[in-house]
Amino acid sequence: MPQQEENSKFIYKYAPQKLSDMILAENLKTEFRNMLDTKQFRDFSLIAGPGIGKTTLAKVLAKEAGAEVLFMACASGDGKVEAIQTKLIPFVQSMPIDNQPMFVIFDEIDSASASQDSSFQKALRNVIEKYPGVVYIATANYGQKIIKPLLSRCRPVNLQFTPKDVIKRFAYILEAEHVKYDKDSLKSFVQVAVESYYPDIRQMLDFLQSCCIDGQLVVDQNTVLQNGKMEFIDEIIDLAISGKSLLKIREEYLKRKTEIPDYAVFASEIFKRVLDCGTIKVLDKDVIIKLADVIYQMNLTVDKEVSFFQFITVLSKLKQ
Numbered sequence: 159m160p161q162q163e164e165n166s167k168f169i170y171k172y173a174p175q176k177l178s179d180m181i182l183a184e185n186l187k188t189e190f191r192n193m194l195d196t197k198q199f200r201d202f203s204l205i206a207g208p209g210i211g212k213t214t215l216a217k218v219l220a221k222e223a224g225a226e227v228l229f230m231a232c233a234s235g236d237g238k239v240e241a242i243q244t245k246l247i248p249f250v251q252s253m254p255i256d257n258q259p260m261f262v263i264f265d266e267i268d269s270a271s272a273s274q275d276s277s278f279q280k281a282l283r284n285v286i287e288k289y290p291g292v293v294y295i296a297t298a299n300y301g302q303k304i305i306k307p308l309l310s311r312c313r314p315v316n317l318q319f320t321p322k323d324v325i326k327r328f329a330y331i332l333e334a335e336h337v338k339y340d341k342d343s344l345k346s347f348v349q350v351a352v353e354s355y356y357p358d359i360r361q362m363l364d365f366l367q368s369c370c371i372d373g374q375l376v377v378d379q380n381t382v383l384q385n386g387k388m389e390f391i392d393e394i395i396d397l398a399i400s401g402k403s404l405l406k407i408r409e410e411y412l413k414r415k416t417e418i419p420d421y422a423v424f425a426s427e428i429f430k431r432v433l434d435c436g437t438i439k440v441l442d443k444d445v446i447i448k449l450a451d452v453i454y455q456m457n458l459t460v461d462k463e464v465s466f467f468q469f470i471t472v473l474s475k476l477k478q
Contacts, residue, residue, distance in 0.1 A: 167364075169364065172334075173214065174215075176221075177190055177218055177219070177222060180211060181211065181323050183320065183323060190219060193219070200293075200313070201293060201312045202295060203296040203297070203309065203312040203313070203314045203315070204295070204298070205298045205299070205301040205315075205317075207299060207357060207358065207423070208360070209358035210317055210359055211359055219261075219295070220263065223293075226258045226259070226261070227262075227263065228246065228249040230245065230263065232264055232265055232270035232278070233269040233270075238270075238278065241278075242281050242285060249262065250262070261295065263295050263297070264296040264297070265297050266299070267297065267308075268300045268303035279304065279305045279308050280305065280307075283305070283308050286308075286311050296308070301461060302462070321352050324348050324352065324359075325344060325345075332344075332375060335370060337373055338375065347375060347377045350377055357420060390417055391431050394407075394428060395431065398470050398474045398476070399476055404474065407470055408467055420462070421465065422457050424466070425449075425465075428473070429449055429450065432476070453469065
């Protein structure tokens with residue numbers, strides 16, 4: 159992408175430079191701010207779907223901490239065991255400059271496990287134990303691909319935000335761009351953006367830019383790129399109530415797992431579809447309650463894919 163075009167895109171132009179710029183729940187901002195103010199950092203992992211700002215948050219925290227940083231892109235060569243010997247260990251063994259904190263960011267660490275049979279992660283666990291004076295931050299799309307001993311050392315942080323958090327940041331961007339809007343148009347935008355793209359902030363930002371027309375915020379739901387999302391949801395519902403084996407259903411949705419950035423969010427969308435759109439003609443109240451309970455539990459667990467399979471199992475008890 160040409161530099162001029164890249165600089166004009168909101169996702170680059172308004173990329174967060176500090177913690178206050180992040181679209182993040184206030185309690186999480188407070189937690190991270192306390193870490194920065196007290197300099198009491200702990201190791202943690204950021205596990206969520208694409209576009210929510212995991213890597214950005216890790217870099218912002220390291221920047222505000224004034225840390226010396228080693229960034230390891232695990233989806234590429236840095237996810238191999240050799241990188242631990244050639245890059246990680248020399249870094250953690252080095253002496254910090256002027257007592258700077260030292261941060262290591264393992265980006266997309268779940269990609270390393272997929273290609274290396276978790277050997278990278280197993281070796282990494284030993285390094286974390288041996289060099290505890292370094293702050294270790296891991297990012298991942300899928301928590302189930304991270305070994306449990308590593309998760310126990312880098313406790314997962316559940317990234318969350320509300321429509322109010324989106325409004326606050328996007329209103330700032332609109333004002334910086336001198337785009338005219340009112341309370342109703344901004345509320346309408348957020349409703350469409352959240353329903354269509356949540357929790358992918360990157361897509362919401364692209365959608366915001368597409369709605370800025372001739373200096374006005376113009377929200378046209380027809381401009382939302384669904385990319386077959388609603389069709390996929392209907393397919394999952396049809397499969398679940400078709401009487402096919404549960405393993406066959408799991409096989410089918412795993413073929414398109416790249417379209418499921420977050421299993422808990424996807425389950426919530428299916429749940430709303432079942433309730434709101436009449437896809438199921440006869441609703442079993444007990445099953446609906448069980449579905450809601452599974453979604454609640456899914457937000458508390460790391461291995462969301464297993465919980466999603468449980469959700470599909472309960473959904474299959476509904477009959478047309």
